[in-house]
Amino acid sequence: MINQKPEGAGTVGQLGEFALIDAITAVLQPAGTTSPKSVVVGPGDDAAVIALADARAVVSTDAMVEGIHFRRSWSSAADVGTRAAAANLCDAVAMGSQPVALVVALALPSDVPVSWVLDLAAGMKAEADRVGAVVAGGDIVSSPTLMLTVTVVGSVVADRVVLRSGATVGDVVAMTGRLGWAAAGLAVLSRGFSSPRVLADAHRRPEVDYQVALRGAKKASAMCDISDGLVADARHLARASGVRLTLRTADLVVTDAMRDVGAALGVEPSEWVLAGGDDHAFLATFGSARQVPTGWTVIGDVEEGEGVTVDGQNHAGPAGHRHFA
Amino acid sequence: MINQKPEGAGTVGQLGEFALIDAITAVLQPAGTTSPKSVVVGPGDDAAVIALADARAVVSTDAMVEGIHFRRSWSSAADVGTRAAAANLCDAVAMGSQPVALVVALALPSDVPVSWVLDLAAGMKAEADRVGAVVAGGDIVSSPTLMLTVTVVGSVVADRVVLRSGATVGDVVAMTGRLGWAAAGLAVLSRGFSSPRVLADAHRRPEVDYQVALRGAKKASAMCDISDGLVADARHLARASGVRLTLRTADLVVTDAMRDVGAALGVEPSEWVLAGGDDHAFLATFGSARQVPTGWTVIGDVEEGEGVTVDGQNHAGPAGHRHFA
Numbered sequence: 001m002i003n004q005k006p007e008g009a010g011t012v013g014q015l016g017e018f019a020l021i022d023a024i025t026a027v028l029q030p031a032g033t034t035s036p037k038s039v040v041v042g043p044g045d046d047a048a049v050i051a052l053a054d055a056r057a058v059v060s061t062d063a064m065v066e067g068i069h070f071r072r073s074w075s076s077a078a079d080v081g082t083r084a085a086a087a088n089l090c091d092a093v094a095m096g097s098q099p100v101a102l103v104v105a106l107a108l109p110s111d112v113p114v115s116w117v118l119d120l121a122a123g124m125k126a127e128a129d130r131v132g133a134v135v136a137g138g139d140i141v142s143s144p145t146l147m148l149t150v151t152v153v154g155s156v157v158a159d160r161v162v163l164r165s166g167a168t169v170g171d172v173v174a175m176t177g178r179l180g181w182a183a184a185g186l187a188v189l190s191r192g193f194s195s196p197r198v199l200a201d202a203h204r205r206p207e208v209d210y211q212v213a214l215r216g217a218k219k220a221s222a223m224c225d226i227s228d229g230l231v232a233d234a235r236h237l238a239r240a241s242g243v244r245l246t247l248r249t250a251d252l253v254v255t256d257a258m259r260d261v262g263a264a265l266g267v268e269p270s271e272w273v274l275a276g277g278d279d280h281a282f283l284a285t286f287g288s289a290r291q292v293p294t295g296w297t298v299i300g301d302v303e304e305g306e307g308v309t310v311d312g313q314n315h316a317g318p319a320g321h322r323h324f325a
Numbered sequence: 326m327i328n329q330k331p332e333g334a335g336t337v338g339q340l341g342e343f344a345l346i347d348a349i350t351a352v353l354q355p356a357g358t359t360s361p362k363s364v365v366v367g368p369g370d371d372a373a374v375i376a377l378a379d380a381r382a383v384v385s386t387d388a389m390v391e392g393i394h395f396r397r398s399w400s401s402a403a404d405v406g407t408r409a410a411a412a413n414l415c416d417a418v419a420m421g422s423q424p425v426a427l428v429v430a431l432a433l434p435s436d437v438p439v440s441w442v443l444d445l446a447a448g449m450k451a452e453a454d455r456v457g458a459v460v461a462g463g464d465i466v467s468s469p470t471l472m473l474t475v476t477v478v479g480s481v482v483a484d485r486v487v488l489r490s491g492a493t494v495g496d497v498v499a500m501t502g503r504l505g506w507a508a509a510g511l512a513v514l515s516r517g518f519s520s521p522r523v524l525a526d527a528h529r530r531p532e533v534d535y536q537v538a539l540r541g542a543k544k545a546s547a548m549c550d551i552s553d554g555l556v557a558d559a560r561h562l563a564r565a566s567g568v569r570l571t572l573r574t575a576d577l578v579v580t581d582a583m584r585d586v587g588a589a590l591g592v593e594p595s596e597w598v599l600a601g602g603d604d605h606a607f608l609a610t611f612g613s614a615r616q617v618p619t620g621w622t623v624i625g626d627v628e629e630g631e632g633v634t635v636d637g638q639n640h641a642g643p644a645g646h647r648h649f650a
Contacts, residue, residue, distance in 0.1 A: 040381060041486060044565070046419040046549050047385035047479065049486050056365060057382040057478055059461065060372035063430035065468040094371040105388040105430075105474040136384065139474075143390040149430040149464075149474035153382055154372065161366060161374050224371050240369070 012117060013110025017140055023114065027121045028135045038100050039136050048137035050101045050153050058154030058161065060091035066146035074189050077116040079204040080148070081123025083278075086206045087227070088152035089131055090280040093210055094225040096162035096217035097154030101136040102128055104150050107143030120148070123205075131210040158218060166222035167241035167285040173300035174292045175283050176212050178202065179230055180269065183276025184258045187265055196257040206280040212295035213282045219291045220284035229275040231315045233283055234308045241285075244305030246312070249273075251297050274315065337442060338435025342465055348439065352446045353460045363425050364461050373462035375426045375478050383479035383486065385416035391471035399514050402441040404529040405473070406448025408603075411531045412552070413477035414456055415605045418535055419550040421487035421542035422479030426461040427453055429475050432468030445473070448530075456535040483543060491547035492566035492610040498625035499617045500608050501537050503527065504555055505594065508601025509583045512590055521582040531605040537620035538607045544616045545609035554600040556640045558608055559633045566610075569630030571637070574598075576622050599640065 012020050025043050029035065035042050041049035050057075062084070064070060070080050085102060092099040104124065108117065124135055133152070185203030194200050217223055222241055226233045230252075234245045254269050262269035285302055286292050308315060337345055350368050354360065360367050366374035375382075387409070389395060395405050410427060417424040429449065433442065449460055458477070510528030519525050542548055547566055551558045555577075559570045579594050587594035610627055611617050633640060 041420075041488065045489050046416040047383045047422070047477070049420065049481070050382045050384055052377075052380045052382055055377045055379050057375045057377055058372045059375055059426065059428050059476070059478055060464075061428040061430045061462070061474070061476055062464050063432055063466045063468075063474060065432055065466055065470075067469065068467050091371040095366075095374065097372070101384065103384050103386040103476060105386045105476075107388055107390055107470075107472060137386070139385075139387050141388045141390055142393050143388075143470060143472065144392065145390075145432075145468060145470035145472070147432060147468065147470070147472060149386070149388065149476075151384070151386055151428060151430075151474075151476040152372070153384055153478065156374070163366065164370050 010114055011111050012108050012114055015114050020114065020117065020140060023118060024121045027118050028125050036134055039134055043137045048101065048103060050136060052100060052155040053157055056156045058092050058095050058097040058156060059151065060088055061149060061151040062087045062091070063147060063149040075204045077119035078123035081120040082127045082205040084148050084150045085124040085127035086208050086280055088150045089127065089133060089210065090208060090225040092152045092154030093213045093217065094223050094282060095154065096158055096160070096223065098157045099131050099133040099152050099154045101134055101153045102150050103136055104138040104148060106138065106140045107145065107147040108140065109144060109146055110142060112146060162217050162220050162223040164222055164224050164237045164240035167237060167243050167302045168221060169243055169302055169304050171221050171285040171287055171302040172289050172292065172298050173245050173247060173283070173285055173302060174296040174298045175230070175281055176216060176296045177208065177281025178279040179226065179252060179281050180254070180258060180272030180276045180279070182206060182278035183272040184261055184269065187267060188261055191265065196261065199257055199261060203278065206278065208280050209295065215293045216282060216284050216296050219286055219293060221287055223282060223284035226279065226281040226283050227277045229277045230283065231274050231308055231310065237283060238306060238308055244303045244307055244309065245300055246303055246309045247300040249311055251299050274310065335439055336436050337433050337439055340439050345439065345442065345465060348443060349446045352443050353450050361459055364459055368462045373426065373428060375461060377425060377480040378482055381481045383417050383420050383422040383481060384476065385413055386474060386476040387412045387416070388472060388474040400529045402444035403448030406445040407452045407530040409473050409475045410449040410452035411533050411605055413475045414452065414458060414535065415533060415550040417477045417479030418538045418542065419548050419607060420479065421483055421485070421548065423482045424456050424458040424477050424479045426459055426478045427475050428461055429463040429473060431463065431465045432470065432472040433465065434469060434471055435467060437471060487542050487545050487548040489547055489549050489562045489565035492562060492568050492627045493546060494568055494627055494629050496546050496610040496612055496627040497614050497617065497623050498570050498572060498608070498610055498627060499621040499623045500555070500606055501541060501621045502533065502606025503604045504551065504577060504606050505583060505597030505601040505604070507531060507603035508597040509586055509594065512592060513586055516590065521586065524582055524586060528603065531603065533605050534620065540618040541607060541609050541621050544611055544618060546612055548607060548609035551604070551606040551608050552602045554602045555608065556599050556633055556635065562608060563631060563633055569628045569632055569634065570625055571628055571634045572625040574636055576624050599635065
């Protein structure tokens with residue numbers, strides 16, 4: 001009998017950097033498969049080389065830190081990988097670009113299990129697969145704090161990128177995706193509960209419909225992903241465009257699960273909907289209601305002025321997630 | 326008298342995320358100046374948009390962690406910014422690409438002084454300026470550990486990228502840049518000394534001649550930047566190309582300062598030259614000695630076989646820097 005270690009056994013400190021990179025590469029690209037056409041040069045050289053549709057690259061980077069953005073006791077490695085990938089993919093999509101490649105810097109304490117890192121990579125790959133992007137390279141370093149930084153490169157597929165600054169008076173405001181679910185889930189988990197499962201899971205990993213978002217980007221006059229919260233990101237878009245956004249809550253969904261949890265925790269659930277960011281929904285403006293594609297919900301208008309109103313009032317609640325606040 | 330805080334006073338926790346981003350943006354792009362043509366969309370939207378020479382993007386990411394890769398007591402913020410930028414710029418150059426843009430994720434404990442972050446940004450900008458690249462965007466998160474992840478996007482300027490796999494039997498091996506200086510500097514600083522200053526400074530910030538490196542990339546059959554150490558990176562190149570590299574130490578420079586420090590610390594200084602990585606020198610192969618451009622030194626040959634020899638012997642010393650080892 002040969003004593004053979006199962007794959008992924010042990011810690012990253014025991015395995016070492018180069019063997020860990022080989023193991024991750026095997027997860028990202030199963031043996032025998034060929035690289036997609038978009039990856040001209042994959043992992044193993046000084047840099048990756050990515051084929052784009054034209055000579056414009058959309059680039060965004062996002063970091064996630066253990067204890068700040070996720071906890072290993074709350075989220076599986078695959079959840080964390082899914083979320084980190086989604087956050088970046090959404091940034092590329094919010095510009096109206098097709099996400100092409102992710103590169104990932106992993107900062108790992110030496111006692112992290114190899115299996116955790118491989119599951120993380122599998123989660124990233126699965127989420128990237130959903131929108132036709134690939135994990136094309138990365139860096140692994142030792143660190144006292146577990147952290148991952150993902151950078152997305154997107155390709156401009158329409159003739160234009162969609163900016164936050166394109167909204168004009170008379171446009172309608174619309175959104176797509178879930179709002180408040182992840183914030184409610186975080187509230188649940190923070191108090192030591194793990195149900196309602198649907199909310200806890202919404203914190204663990206966003207559910208993004210990239211195709212609906214990209215359909216919106218084709219027609220939108222302005223667009224952003226909602227990562228700071230609906231009202232906060234609406235303010236960013238209003239300021240960039242020099243307009244006022246008037247939002248109506250009538251068509252925003254507060255689910256029964258959110259109402260129940262809100263009642264139990266003494267929180268007004270609509271605040272999660274207005275200020276929660278981690279669902280990675282999308283906000284956009286369109287020239288008219290006719291242009292709003294399937295899967296998007298009209299929630300307001302673009303008017304002269306500045307700032308954001310909610311049901312006619314300046315919104316007095318929290319303005320969204322702020323670091324260091 | 327109005328009590329006015331000087332710019333950069335206080336901590337990032339006191340200033341808050343959005344004001345910190347504004348302050349960094351002001352450092353990266355002084356008021357009144359316009360963005361370079363290569364930045365189609367700069368900071369402030371969901372992603373940056375970068376103009377490239379053609380539809381290929383070279384992408385690489387590198388993370389630096391306080392306590393692992395730098396110490397604030399040894400290196401100034403500008404030093405750290407310079408080094409983080411240089412590490413990425415070198416990866417892009419080693420592919421034969423022109424670095425165009427950097428995006429930066431900063432993970433900051435809340436007690437980090439704002440002035441430290443602004444000096445870091447200034448150091449990055451200065452290094453990017455040296456090769457015509459710009460800092461085009463980023464992310465700031467709260468973290469118990471100070472860490473920065475820089476991602477470079479490069480533009481392929483020749484008709485081809487330069488891979489590690491292009492060396493063929495009969496080529497000559499050449500290098501450019503300093504070797505062993507940063508490793509000797511780290512040895513000095515690790516023992517509590519700060520002189521010879523020239524070595525300590527070499528650890529603090531690499532001195533890279535990007536133009537000489539790019540000149541080499543135009544003619545090289547294979548190329549990489551030396552980040553793991555000369556012998557280790559020569560092994561990577563040899564394996565990728567399916568050849569053996571035979572290196573000669575006669576033309577490698579061991580400076581008097583390195584000899585003195587080696588004698589004082591009981592270290593053979595040639596080991597720093599053969600195994601030290603943080604100088605960001607470059608290794609390349611060329612079809613003939615005639616093709617090796619000014620600023621490059623021929624140090625060996627490409628032969629049939631595998632692996633690396635140094636002065637005819639298999640190199641028995643450390644194979645270069647390994648994380649988690």
